[in-house]
Amino acid sequence: MRYRTIGQNPDHRREVSVLSLGAMLFGTATDEPTAFAILDRYVEAGGTFVDTSDNYAYWFTGGQGGESEQLLGRWRRSRGVGNEITVATKLGARPLAPGTGYLDNAEGLSAKVIRESAERSRERLGTDKLDLLYAHIEDPSVAPEETVEGFAQLVAEGTVGLLGVSNHWTWKVERARTVAAAAGLPGYEVLQYQHSYLRPRTDRPGDMSPDGSQGVAGGELLSYVRDDPGLTLVAYSPLLGGRYVREDKPFGPEFDHAGTPARQAALRAVAQEAGATVNQVVLAWLIGGEIPVIPLVGASSVAQLDESLAAVDLELTADQRTRLDGAY
Template sequence: MKYRTLGTDPAHRREVSVLALGAMLFGSVTDEKTSFAVLDRYAEAGGNFIDTSDNYAFWVDGSQGGQSEELLGRWRRSRGVGDEIVIATKLGARPLAPGTGYIDNAEGLSAKAIREAAERSRERLGVERTDLLYAHIEDRTVPLRETVEGFAGLVAEGTVGLLGVSNHAIWKVERARALAAAAGLPGYEVLQYQHSHLRPRFDVPGDLFPDGSLGHAGPELLGYLRAEPALTLVAYSPLLAGAYVREDKPLPPDYDHPGTPRRLAVLREVAREAGATVNQVVLAWQIGGALPIVPLAGASSVAQLEENLAAVDLELTPDQRVRLDAAH
């Protein structure tokens, strides 16, 4: 396994594996036995960066979520796992009542919601401190300063280590970080957005973000990473839920544009040259690129995980990287 550093403060920064494991469907769609097997193999391979959220997976059974965190807590206790495993979770998008959704009934990012949600997550995970805590979605009903101070308060009391943000407009991320810096408070250091080799259109609203594709890591966000080298992007859905390789998984509508076939052709060409799968090339392209990107990939079986783990040691040539970058 290979590792990279998250954060800049020596008191909170962590060395994490360059491939993160997504636990979104653990404890719901993926049963406990399979989930434990995947987690065990990931840890055995040196993986130490697991991602979840307090609302995973509310849409499966009409609940408020929490199944993933609860399963991770059971796995930690049964295996005697300590702080050698970095667990990241998110808050803000948990439905306030069963049978509702986060778009119109989310817990939000008020100081009260942040404190209460963070405490519940720690209980489910069975930890005294959350290694990395994200603001999951925007909350436009709460002053940004209140959110910034709410997260910083958890760091000050020692119940949270690093702070992250997901699915926010980049100007809002920068404003939040500026507010934190001006007040001498810890701010967001990890960004979590959707990012893959294929490039989406940004004028096609999706189901998750009906008012625009705030979830995608577009040119603005990637430019922000170049300007702020202390930040790290954790890239969710790098494999597009299997759409690169599965005929029964069509690409989402926002990838329906003339550039997609050309980038797919180069991906497949490089995969043939490298003796690797297309999925492995996508992950290796992210892991070994110039920007600090950690792909976050889920796995519903140990076999899927093994394929993803092999990408860590896949070395693309400079020529292959140039061709992958340039295709459009």
């Protein structure tokens, strides 16, 4: 396994594996014995960066979420896991009532919600401190000053370490970080966005914003991370839910443009040369790129996880990267 540092403050920064394991479906679509086996294998391989959220996976149960955090708590206790494993969680997108969702009835990012939701996450995870806590989605009803101060208070109290943000407009991330810096408070250091090798169109409706771009690491967000070495980008859905390799899961209309087949062809060619799978090439491209990215992968079996783990040791040549980057 390979590792990198996230965070700048020596009191909170963490050394984490360059491949993160997503626990979104653990405890719902992925049963407990399978989830435990995947987690055990990940740690055995040197993995140290597990991701969840307080709203996972409410859509499977018709409830409010929390199943993934609860399962991770049981796993941590049963294995005696301590702070050697960095567990990241999120708040702000948990539905306030069963039968509702994050788009129409989210908990939001008020100071009250931040405190209460973080406390519930700590209880479910069975820990006194959240290693990394994200603002999951935007809350336009709350001033950034309140959100920044709410997160900073938990850091000051020692119940949260690093702060992160997901699915926000880039300018709003910068605004929140500016507010924090001006007040001498900790700000967001880890950014979690959807990012992969294939590039989606930005003129299609999406879940997070009308044009579909708010949760995607587009050019502006990538430039923002490139220009600030203190930021880390974590890429969720890097394998696009299996669409690179599964004929039964075709790409949607967001990838219906001329660049998609060209980049698919480049991927297949490089995979054949490297003796690797297409998925492994995608992950290696992300990990070793100009902007180092930590891919956040899901797994429904140990075998699926093993395929992703092998990508950590896949070194693409300069020529292969040039061809992948230049495919349009």
